[in-house]
Structures are given as structure tokens and as C-alpha cells.
Amino acid sequence: METGYYYHKPLKACPVKEYFKEYSLNEDDTEKIKKRKQKILADIDAKIMNIQENKGRPVPPISRPIHGYSFFEIKNPKNENTVIRILYFRYENKIVLLHAFEKPASYDTKKEKREVDKEYKIGEDYLNIFKLNPKNYEKY
Amino acid sequence: MKNIRSKKTSIDPMAEARKGKYFKQYSKEAKERIQLGVEIYNQREFLGVSQQKLAQEAQTTQKVISRVENGDVNIGFALLNRIASVLNFNYENWGTIFGFRVPCKILFVGSEATNTTTKKTQENVLPHEAFNYSY
Numbered sequence: 001m002e003t004g005y006y007y008h009k010p011l012k013a014c015p016v017k018e019y020f021k022e023y024s025l026n027e028d029d030t031e032k033i034k035k036r037k038q039k040i041l042a043d044i045d046a047k048i049m050n051i052q053e054n055k056g057r058p059v060p061p062i063s064r065p066i067h068g069y070s071f072f073e074i075k076n077p078k079n080e081n082t083v084i085r086i087l088y089f090r091y092e093n094k095i096v097l098l099h100a101f102e103k104p105a106s107y108d109t110k111k112e113k114r115e116v117d118k119e120y121k122i123g124e125d126y127l128n129i130f131k132l133n134p135k136n137y138e139k140y
Numbered sequence: 141m142k143n144i145r146s147k148k149t150s151i152d153p154m155a156e157a158r159k160g161k162y163f164k165q166y167s168k169e170a171k172e173r174i175q176l177g178v179e180i181y182n183q184r185e186f187l188g189v190s191q192q193k194l195a196q197e198a199q200t201t202q203k204v205i206s207r208v209e210n211g212d213v214n215i216g217f218a219l220l221n222r223i224a225s226v227l228n229f230n231y232e233n234w235g236t237i238f239g240f241r242v243p244c245k246i247l248f249v250g251s252e253a254t255n256t257t258t259k260k261t262q263e264n265v266l267p268h269e270a271f272n273y274s275y
Contacts, residue, residue, distance in 0.1 A: 020153035042166035
């Protein structure tokens, strides 16, 4: 089983890969920031590898299906108040990383729920576009 | 439609991070935390214990249990012991977490068994070795 980044043609980029760029190391980063960025990416990578070992099946509590959508979600904390969400789905023998976004660790307001729903809908759109052209991905 | 697999559009931050000097160590630690978290989650679900109840009995909070199960935090020895005690962890649970196989006893019955009086014998073997015996 292999993993790939969904490639969105209008953006000319892979949304998840673009999100990961936030954690790219810069020359002027302090050692502490470098460690923090690498830790976040290592944690996400370990979760993706775990899912890959399980043939893309959601492994609770590492990943879980989202009610009303056809994809699964991987959660990883960014800090005390923010959680990184990565949406993926299984297609034939592949895990396709569709979309990534951040949301508060806990939220109650309708506005926040609407914003999260908006991100899920983007993920669903990406999924449907990918199904029309399953070659639109880059190797993870 | 052109297959873009062979043509990467930009640098992959994950691939770059893998070259970093801390990545390998963090990756190993994350893998171990995930194994522990999944085992705690599975055992808790198996016993039908809620996170709230486990937290109460292990003298911690539901939020901590949630984060431990998600593999997001390092867990102290004392808390791990309390959780293991509440969830009745056995050798198999620890074997799954730390990646070792637990010896088990298998019973041979029949004329090929070494004890000719009882026609039975016992031997300690690792689970995967049990299939190598063909009595």
C-alpha cells in the first residue's frame, strides 16, 4: 500500500503538502523551533505510517471516519489550543491525503462549527475530483 | 491526462524533515506512543470502560486519557502503572506495546508425546512457533 498527496490542478499544488510547508525548516529558526517543527511532522508521519501498516483502515483513536463524509481524519495537536486535522481516503491500493487544516481543540459556537464543515466540504470536493482522475497525486 | 507522479511540483516538507537530525528520534518515540495509545484504547473498549471512568480510577483527567490514547503525550511510569492496573493489562498487552512475543504453553497429546505414560507433554514456546509442531 502506498500513500500519496492529492494534487489539485487549479491550485497547481497538493493541499496537504502546502500545509506541511508551514513546518519547513528555515535558516533563521532557533534550535527550539527546529525541534518543534520536526516533532510535529514526525508525529504526523508516524500516524500516517501506522494507518499504512493497517492498509488504510481507520485505526481508532489515531484516525476516525467523519459522519456524513466519505473520508477519514487524522488528528495531531499543534499546541494546547489547536489541533491539526488531515483528511484522507482509501482508493484502490492507495491512501490519498486530501486536505489539511487547523481547528480549535474544543469548540462550541455555530460559527466555528460552520468553519469546520466548510473545510470538510473542501475535502469532499477534492475527493470527488480525484475519483474522476485518479492519477492526480504525488508520492508521499 | 498526464501522470504527475514522476514530476513533483515542489519540495516535499516531509521528505526534507526526514533528513533532519531530530526526526528519526521523534519518529521512533511517536511510534511507541501510538502503540501504547492504541493498546490502551483497545483494552478500554474491550472492557467497556469510558475515558471518564478510567480517568477517575487512574487519578487523572479525561483530557489526559484522550491525549494518551491519541499518542500525543509522553506518559509517566506512575500513571502508566495506574492505567495498566485499572485495565488489567497482562503479558500480551505489554508484548503488543513493546513489540515482544510472550511465551505460551502448548500441550502435546498422542503417541509422539515424550511422556509415554500419560501420552501428554507440555512445552513453553513462542506463539508463532506453535505452528511448527506437527504431532
